[in-house]
Amino acid sequence: MTFDPASRSKLTTHDLGRFTGDTMFDRLARAVCEAECLPRKELYEAWEVARRVRRRIRGRRVLDLAGGHGLLAHALLLLDDTSPTAVVVDRLVPPSAAILSERLEVTWPRLRGRVAYQAGDLGAVPVTPDDLVVSCHACGALSDAVLTRAIESHAAVAVLPCCHDDEASVAGGLTGWLTTPMAIDVMRAMRLQGAGYTIWTQTIPAAITPQNRLLIGVLEEMARRIWRSPRRQLFSHARDGR
């Protein structure tokens, strides 16, 4: 029998024998099994996103928006200890999030006290230019809201969008050539680039999720200076017809 990484069934202590290695992933998976609260696919999604993000973006406080159990926030700190802290923001933080966090802290005591959960709307949390805003499967236009939070604060950002909705998100007239989800994600990438971001478009394995497009963006120091310069402001005023 194959072990399907896309399964929504919960990982439990029955699955411990599947993760017996010494790798960080196996240790993470064992902690998740012991917490007995997370669907299998969320383990693989969070890990694959975290690995790719950390190849591009180091350090920074992590803001895991619409973060659910917050496994992505924990994985990002594990992969880069120069990130001091993380905040997981969700309208409804699952009660089992605390159990998961505790299991991870038992495995890695260095995580203790560094990941906080905040119940509330992702629009309400303050974001700074030094933050790394991440969001895994923020449904529909929620991914656009995450990008807005990052762009307005000049923060680094990584999103793995899902549940595309062409009434709530912008498909940019591209649906004659591209599927609606692809068109929406292309427009998201262009939006980030248009805001002065350097972007990376990647995928995580489709065997984990068909909603596997990962968009990463960083507003480079240079781009940030250009954005704030009087010349750029003149240009943007002219472009906006102001």
Ligand SMILES: C[S@@+](CC[C@H](N)C(=O)[O-])C[C@H]1O[C@@H](n2cnc3c(N)ncnc32)[C@H](O)[C@@H]1O
């Ligand atoms: C599909 S789940 C993704 C959870 C987690 N990121 C993951 O990958 O497993 C979407 C999450 O968004 C949260 N959510 C929905 N609207 C929100 C909002 N306006 N602000 C913050 N969180 C929100 C939901 O409570 C839910 O936990």
